[in-house]
Structures are given as C-alpha cells and as structure tokens.
Amino acid sequence: MAIESDGGRRSGITIAGLVKLYGSLKVLNGISLDIEPGAFVALLGPSGCGKTTLLRTIAGLADASHGTIDIGDRRVVDADKGVFVPPQQRRLGMVFQHYALWPHMTVRNNICFPLRKQGFPRAEWDARIMAVAETVGLPTILDRSPSQLSGGQQQRVALARALVSEPKVLLLDEPLSNLDANLRDQLRRELRQLHDRQGTTTVLVTHDQHEAAMMADTIVVIESGSIVQVGPPGDILDRPANRFVAGFVGYDNFLAGVVEQLDGSAVQIRLSGGDVVTLRNRGSGLKAGQPATIAVRSEQLSLAGASQAPQESFVELPARVAGVQGLGRWRETYVDYAGTKLSARDLADAPPQGEQGSKVFVRIPSHSPVFVD
Ligand SMILES: Nc1ncnc2c1ncn2[C@@H]1O[C@H](COP(=O)(O)OP(=O)(O)O)[C@@H](O)[C@H]1O
Ligand SMILES: [Mg+2]
CATH class of the missing domain: 2.40.50.100 (RNA polymerase II/Efflux pump adaptor protein, barrel-sandwich hybrid domain)
Structure with missing residues (x-):
C-alpha cells in the first residue's frame, strides 16, 4: 500500500502490474512504480509511449485492463477485481496540455468547479479561490472569461483549478508545451517552487529531457508502454541504462x-x-x-x-x-x-x-x- 504522510495532506502512489489494452494494442505493458509522498516525478518518453494513458489511469479518466493502483492508503484500481474509484473521489488535481477551461464560465467559476463538484461548503469557496489565485500568481482577473486571457494566464487558471481543492496528488500532462520558451521556463521554476512550498505529490508527463531534469527529483523513462529506467536526473543523464534512453537524453x-x-x-x-x-x-x-x-x-x-x-x-x-x-x-x-x-x-x-x-x-x-x- 502507498503511504500517507504529512497528516494525510499528500499521498504516495503505488502502481503494480498495470496493463492497458486498446483492442489488441497493449499501450501499458505491466507498469510497476512506487511514488513517495511529496515526490516530484517526471514520466519521460517519446510521443505515443503511453505517458498520457498512464496519467489518465492514475486519475481515473481511463480504466486499466490489469493491475492495481493505490493512492495513499486507498486502493483506487484493481482491474481484475473490478475495483474502480471514480476520479472525483481520488483527491487529485490535473492540468492538461490544452488548458481545458470552460469558455462560457468566468475564471472564478472555472476555479470553483472542483469545489462545487466535490461538495466543499459554499462558505469556504471565496477564501479558497482567493488563496489559490495568489498561490499561482493570478492577477485580479477572476471575473474575466478565459478567452480574454493570454496562454500563460489560462494555464495559471488551469493550475489554480487543479489546486483549489487541496489535492493530495497533482498530475500534470505536458502543461507547458503550448507556451513560448521564456514563459515556459518561468512557469517551470514557479511550479517547482510551488511544489517545494506545498509538498503535494506531483507527477509530470513530458517528452522534454531538459524539463524533466529541471523539475523532477525522479525521472521515469518509458519506452513503448514499459518502464526502462528510474532514477534521479543525474543518473538518467549520465548513466543511461540502454541505447534507447541514451538516445532520448541526447x-x-x-x-x-x-x-x-x-x-x-x-x-x-x-x-x-x-x-x-x-x-x-x-x-x-x-x-x-x-x-x-x-x-x-x-x-x-x-x-x-x-x-x-x-x-x-x-x-x-x-x-x-x-x-x-x-x-x-x-x-x-x-x-x-x-x-x-x-x-x-x-x-x-x-x-x-x-x-x-x-x-x-x-x-x-x-x-x-x-x-x-
Ligand atoms: N482512446 C484510445 N484508443 C485507442 N488507442 C489509443 C487511445 N488513447 C491512446 N491510444 C494509443 O495509445 C498509445 C499511447 O498513447 P498516449 O498515452 O497518448 O502516449 P503519449 O502521451 O506518451 O504520447 C498510442 O499508440 C495511442 O495511439
Ligand atoms: Mg501525451
């Protein structure tokens, strides 16, 4: 079982024997991985290797064909026994590459959405929204609509929405790849600093070795649905385990x-x-x-x-x-x-x-x- 720590404010994740089939295509090929509470882990691999599928399976947005996932002390997936905890009960926040904000809602209502959905008391909403807007560096734009925001601001709103319900796990799927290089660099630093302040267990999907090395404590390299190497950035960059990893890290x-x-x-x-x-x-x-x-x-x-x-x-x-x-x-x-x-x-x-x-x-x-x- 994955461990809870920090009075349950952050959760570890334990994945065992995870297989995902789309028809006859094996997209995840027996993934086993232990993520410590409070860790910052990057899933690194080329396009199509299964990173998003793995993240969506952790989130409960995709189901697994075989294997188990524990978040904290709760088993959220046991595919062979039909256990599947719905996403809103997994206490996690997720940010996608495409900001996926609701265009017809104001920034405030976008951020509020998880509070409504997860049944937070209405009296807490405003204070939580203000606090998280400050955390992610959003200026006073809560009453605008997403179409009136720059890409960087939209991504900050998406991050605020992911954090507002104080998730125990933060899942990030290439959240910065649509931004221009300077802003991307700045948000990489800010995301890492945010992690260091709040300690939320964070899993970042990226195909960019520099981003993985800059942000994560542990890099998990994935090739065709299998984990090929796990280690701190220095190990992955200086001691690639095989030719695939070596080629991928430059x-x-x-x-x-x-x-x-x-x-x-x-x-x-x-x-x-x-x-x-x-x-x-x-x-x-x-x-x-x-x-x-x-x-x-x-x-x-x-x-x-x-x-x-x-x-x-x-x-x-x-x-x-x-x-x-x-x-x-x-x-x-x-x-x-x-x-x-x-x-x-x-x-x-x-x-x-x-x-x-x-x-x-x-x-x-x-x-x-x-x-x-
Ligand atoms: N809903 C789906 N139906 C069928 N195949 C899918 C589906 N989602 C992803 N795949 C396939 O699974 C593989 C892994 O995709 P994905 O997890 O998105 O990779 P990555 O995020 O690493 O680029 C790809 O071959 C992709 O085409
Ligand atoms: Mg992907």
Whole structure:
C-alpha cells in the first residue's frame, strides 16, 4: 500500500502490474512504480509511449485492463477485481496540455468547479479561490472569461483549478508545451517552487529531457508502454541504462564493440575498428565477450591534431575529418572512425578542430556510459 504522510495532506502512489489494452494494442505493458509522498516525478518518453494513458489511469479518466493502483492508503484500481474509484473521489488535481477551461464560465467559476463538484461548503469557496489565485500568481482577473486571457494566464487558471481543492496528488500532462520558451521556463521554476512550498505529490508527463531534469527529483523513462529506467536526473543523464534512453537524453555518438575484459574499476572494449579502449566500469552489467556500446554526447567529444600520452580522463581514436557544418552558435565537425560516423560539437567561433580530409584524434571521456547491446 502507498503511504500517507504529512497528516494525510499528500499521498504516495503505488502502481503494480498495470496493463492497458486498446483492442489488441497493449499501450501499458505491466507498469510497476512506487511514488513517495511529496515526490516530484517526471514520466519521460517519446510521443505515443503511453505517458498520457498512464496519467489518465492514475486519475481515473481511463480504466486499466490489469493491475492495481493505490493512492495513499486507498486502493483506487484493481482491474481484475473490478475495483474502480471514480476520479472525483481520488483527491487529485490535473492540468492538461490544452488548458481545458470552460469558455462560457468566468475564471472564478472555472476555479470553483472542483469545489462545487466535490461538495466543499459554499462558505469556504471565496477564501479558497482567493488563496489559490495568489498561490499561482493570478492577477485580479477572476471575473474575466478565459478567452480574454493570454496562454500563460489560462494555464495559471488551469493550475489554480487543479489546486483549489487541496489535492493530495497533482498530475500534470505536458502543461507547458503550448507556451513560448521564456514563459515556459518561468512557469517551470514557479511550479517547482510551488511544489517545494506545498509538498503535494506531483507527477509530470513530458517528452522534454531538459524539463524533466529541471523539475523532477525522479525521472521515469518509458519506452513503448514499459518502464526502462528510474532514477534521479543525474543518473538518467549520465548513466543511461540502454541505447534507447541514451538516445532520448541526447547522446548522439555510438561506438560498437565487444567487452575484452573488465574488473571492478575498468572495462576494456575492443571496437569495431580493432582499437582497444579502457573506460571506467560503472557497473552496468557488462560481461567479457559480450557486445557493448559506448555512448558520447557530441559536445563531450573533442578532436586533437596530435596524440597525447595515455590519459586518465579520456581515450583516443585515430579518425579522419569528413566534414564541418555551422549550426548557429555551434559547429559540428564530422569524423570517420573505421566506418563509424562521429560528430564533435564546439562553439562556432572557436579555432577549427580540423578540415575535411585531415587526420585527427577523437577524444572520448573515460567516464562515458557503456551498456550491453
Ligand atoms: N482512446 C484510445 N484508443 C485507442 N488507442 C489509443 C487511445 N488513447 C491512446 N491510444 C494509443 O495509445 C498509445 C499511447 O498513447 P498516449 O498515452 O497518448 O502516449 P503519449 O502521451 O506518451 O504520447 C498510442 O499508440 C495511442 O495511439
Ligand atoms: Mg501525451
């Protein structure tokens, strides 16, 4: 059972063996996840991987095919036993990507809606609405209609509506992706600060690794309806568990090889070009003789004209420059290592890293992630 904490003001969520079928399409493929009371968790994955479906299943806006969900000490879903607690009894607030405000209602009545629906005493309504409007930074626009508001203001109203009934869980489905970049950044910070003040358990759906890393304490990476990695942002970004996660969080160079040998601190990989490189063994389940992949971000890959004596901090591979491309502030230098195309990114106004056809040494950080293929 998920735990209640803080006198029941926030709830944990425990999901076990959750499966969701749409016809024969398995959209959630046995999801199990423990969310601590007061946590800020991001569900991260590409479009179509099942993030919204998972959130809607927690909210009670979709039913499950198999599995259980507990919110606090209450079992709200047990699909195989036909248990299904309706959304308004789950004590949660939800904000969608499309603000989903009622256009014919004033801002005040939009925010009031959950209070009516959940039967809060009428005498409390005004005070609650005023307090939550202040919390989310809404100016005095309570009597306007949503069509008279900017996108950012509409999203603040949606957030106020989600918070007004003091939910124990806040579910956010890409709530910022329709806003322009500056406002999005500001609201990311504000949402995180709000969480830190109020401590409401928060689950954020996003396809944006930067947003997930900036806002959440724990990132849950989802691929095709299955959880592939759970961890703090630093772990997900620096120690992706496999090629899918690595690619999704921005690793764009991959080198294939075979594990030659390994001990507790180092792993030797024989690359397809025949070179053997020694990297840090970061304990990701590698075994001698198995195929493995090294992942490197292009901004962490550098080029040098001459080889250096062996270094602790990087390994070197001989390569040839295949092309150079300017990308605004950045410059990408493409190199060929034994038939594998790699790219090194640096600032466009830095001295060139090499010109087409020149021989270079590619430097790869020794702490680069290596995973089983
Ligand atoms: N009501 C539905 N009926 C049939 N298929 C659906 C329905 N809702 C979502 N899907 C499918 O489920 C998969 C996951 O969708 P969704 O949860 O919206 O993904 P995400 O939010 O990660 O983009 C997609 O293949 C989508 O087409
Ligand atoms: Mg979605």
